[in-house]
Amino acid sequence: MNKQQLEEKVQQILDKNQIGTLASIKDNKPFSRYMTFFHEEGFHLYSATDKDTHKVEDLQENDQVHILIGYENKGLNDTYLEIEGKAKVKDSNDVKQMVWNDDLEPWFEGPDDPNYVVLDITPSEIRLMNDADHQPHRLEL
Template identity: 85%
Template sequence: MNKQQLEEKVHQILDNYQIGTLASIKDNKPFSRYMTFFHEGLHLYSATNKDTHKVEDLKENNQVHILIGFEHKGLQDSYLEIEGKAEVKESSDMKQKVWNNDLEPWFEGPDDPNYVVLDITPTEIRLMNERDHQPHVLEI
């Protein structure tokens, strides 16, 4: 698979799936949770409450690992493993950029003081579980 084909497959998965797991480091151990992801190109965003453990975790260690794309249809489901660095953003511009009506059950609106955005810059993306059974690495 060449780089262009790999990038197209990565974008296809990011376009079709919003739910994945985000792992951060808590007390020197990995800690995972399901999150909703939005993307712009290969850059990822996720909304969260500023008082969550993950926000505390990221202040200590900003390294994250994301799994996204698995359909549970069988052993041939392609998915992404994404390594990256996350920053907690509270700017109005960033909150407006990510805000959508799906966030209403958790936040009063884009100006809710508890609403923050995880701004995730991938450092490496691996396409997994392709028919050739080889991980395909997209280095950023």
């Protein structure tokens, strides 16, 4: 699979899936939780969260994250992504407005809610797993 084909497959998975797991480092150990991810063009990811969560504390000490996204629970051969990267906590109005949608209303009063922040995730490597040839395909960014 060439780089363009790999990028297209990765983009398709990101377009089709929003729910995945985000692992951060807490007390020098991985800690995972389900998150909703949004993305614009490319592979940059965003996830809304409350500023007073453990993940925000974790990221202030270690910005390294690992994401699993795309597994659809249809069987052992589901194609999914493993994403390694760095996350920054953003509270700028521009980023909060970009990510805001009605699905966030149960948790936040609106895009101006002072507790609402956005995790801004820049991938360094994406691995396409369980593709048709059952070999991981690595996309370095």
